[in-house]
Amino acid sequence: MLATFRTTHYRFELQALDDLHMPAYQGSTFRGGFGHSLKQLVCFKADWRACTPCARHNDCPYGYIFETTAPQEGPAMHHLHEIPSPFVIEAPSEQQRVYAAGELLGFDLVLVGQADTYLPYLIMAFQDLGRAGVGQPRGRYALRRVLAHHPWRGAEELKYDGADMVLGGNGVGVGWNDVAARAASLPADTLTLRFHTPTRVKYQQTYVVQPAFHVLMRALLRRISSLALFHCGEAWAGDIHALLAAAETIETGQSTLHWVDWERFSGRQRQRMTLGGFVGEIRFHGNLAPFRELLTLGTLVHVGKAAVFGHGRYDIVGA
Template sequence: PLEDDRVYGPGESLRFQLTLIGKAIDYLPYFIYTFEELGKMGLGKGRGKFSLDEVKRIGGRLKGNGKSEETIYSAVEKILRMNLSSSALDLSPVTCYPTPPTLRLLFLTPTRLKFEGDLTSDLKFHILFRNLLRRISLLSYFHCGDELKVDFRGLIKESEAIQTQKSNLRWYDWERYSGRQDTRMKLGGFIGRVTFYGALDSFWPYLSLGEFIHVGKGSSFGLGKYEILRMNDEP
């Protein structure tokens, strides 16, 4: 969940996102069943009970603001209304985006990007793109059974020409408890807004996909989530 709430009273709603990729999409019914059973068992120290109300599929951006949503499962009907056929990652051009020379990103959860073996807090576009391209390539190969066929060196070289126009990023220290290791883990990263400038046409499909799959270390449990801001979004 993106909200910071840790305590929920009776009648309050908790909304969270789950991203399934490639072969994992076929297991969506099992995830739904698991969350329903988890609600009966209880969650947290007090084992608070909950019920699964509905599941929505989030699609690409609409022509207006926001992303499309479609209810595919509800507690009333208990019928999954979705084609579960999985396919390789689609990197076709994103027609809903214009191709302006300016890119504005909002990092919503701590983002941990490595370059030359070290975590970076001074974000350059090529560092973001290297990490994103690597994640997309690995997901495509291991989860979708399809090798990503792009000019890696050419794209990375092109990404090095993109400049940072404005940065309002800040480091956010975040901790999580690891039951397996029985210890608290520090997983801080940067959050906030950054604006890049340059010839961005080649990068829009990857950046759009990154909104859904996140980027950087810890992305499997929610880190590295960002949104592409439109020109009419708040500064």
């Protein structure tokens, strides 16, 4: 149980002002521009580009969202090199690639834990990104609306109407009770996972194509326990060794998983990066009851590397 774990989900509705040429996985374009715009917006230094790592660390909206650091009172955690960022961008994948001026497009932004308190900064950053332009060649967009929505109940709250931010509300976040209730509705003996975007899961230093169930659970536990600790203020209290031992008894059934290669250009590293991963469906059989809550959380925050781009997105078929 992770009583304080909470996600909030926002739908950003955009309108193209120029023709937009987007990549197959749009989350990478929005994420790269978003980081640049947020840093320029909030950095107090004149040479904000050179403020790396962020001088204010978690006290700066950019530092917290993109370069989260371990708290000083937790020296045992300083060995961690990859603290996950508390957001995920879920954007259309391999669908429409060109948007004519005037057309509508959008993406969802998932925030974890206290990252939700920075929503006004994030809205302004995406406004600025629209003025600067995205894609190759760059095209501008206007941010028309931002809606908070519950991914399972359908409830919505308006947060930005195209001119002003709407304060208050925020009653549509997903808390532990929502997760537990949805997990309890899943079958306990057979589950099928459908991976929509390239999923990059490493086991024994190698990216896998056909992951055993315990390999997926290790990746989920790493991600969710870190998100809970650094962004929700709660350490994972379960017996991880016992859970992983139980995961090793789960059998793999039919699988259509296959590897897809994909590249993006990293403005920070000034080079092209290969971010391929597996997509498709895989079925598991066994005593899955102890894993249903973790699997349900994973549908909200994704699994594996490059989740902030939208990679590792999956759902549970029939859920």
